[in-house]
Amino acid sequence: MPGPAGSVGSAGWTAAGVEVELSRDYEPGAGRLPGMSFGTRRLAGAWQPLAADLYRAGVRHARLAEPVELCPAAGVGSARALVLIRELTAHAVAVDWVARCRDGCAGQGLFNHLYPPDRVDGAGEDAAVRGWRESFFLGKCVFRRGPGFAEVRDRRLGSLEMFTIDEPEHLAAVRELTEGVPADRVPPAVRRDLADARLIAEQAGHLWWLPTRAYRWPFPALAV
Structure with a gap:
């Protein structure tokens, strides 16, 4: 049975590449200095x-070559790019990128914990979109794993929301969702719970985990 428009199989999902220019310094212009650039890679x-x-290896700045669609109808390239931005954000790597929104979803704050884009094409003058850059901080929606549980701390909507996930079926789903998984692989009840908590996104027939992993706590830790 064919999947949703734009959907791909697991192999196609993992194989979808993202073209990125990499450098050693948070300042974009520093990449032009000798020894600072890692070049452009797919x-x-x-x-x-x-x-x-x-x-x-020393990467601290990345620039994505192509605009990234934010909407649920986004293709696999944009979906994979967003998952990559999530991982780079988790490591405090600065990302230069352009987002694109066609249905107003950019104003819902779902991705506002990711390193903010230079601009969001198609989003008009939505105050929530303009606030993405102004309100961003590392760890805005972060999770950590413990023995038999995962804890999420989410400030995307301003106030702190905390979720403790300890049901085995939910924890198993979180492990798969980290890189993205075909939507039909996640049990409907688990999918509904995670979607209601705004912890997953669905694009290109796949679901993927939104919170960034806590590799280190920022200072002061209570800001997260």
């Missing part, structure tokens, strides 16, 4: 280990 595969490797 990245693919599992984002979590790849982002960790890039950070260890």
Whole structure:
């Protein structure tokens, strides 16, 4: 049975590449200095280990070559780019990118914990979109894993919301959702719970986990 428009299989999802220019400094212009640029690469595969490797290699700034669609109807390239931005944000890597929104979803704050885009094409003058850059801080929607549970701390809507996930079926889903998983692989009840909590996004026939992993606590920790 064919999937939703724009959907891809698991292999196509992982293989979808994102073209990124990488450098060692948070200041974009520093990439033009000798020894500061890693050049432009087309990245693919599992984002979590790849982002960790890039950070260890010294990457501190990334520029995405193509605009990224935010809407649920986005294609696989945009969906994968957003998951990559999530991982780069988790490592405090600055990201230059352009977002695109066709249905007003940019104003709902679902992605406001990701490193903010330079602009959001098609979003008009929505105050919530303008506030993305002004209100962003690292750890705005973050999670950590413990033995038998995951804790999410979410400030995307301003006040702190906390979720503790300890049901085995939900925890198993979170593990798969980190890189993205076909939507039909997540049990309907689990999918509904995570969607109601605004912890997952659905694009290109896949679901993916929104919170960034807490690799370190910012200072002061109570800001998160």
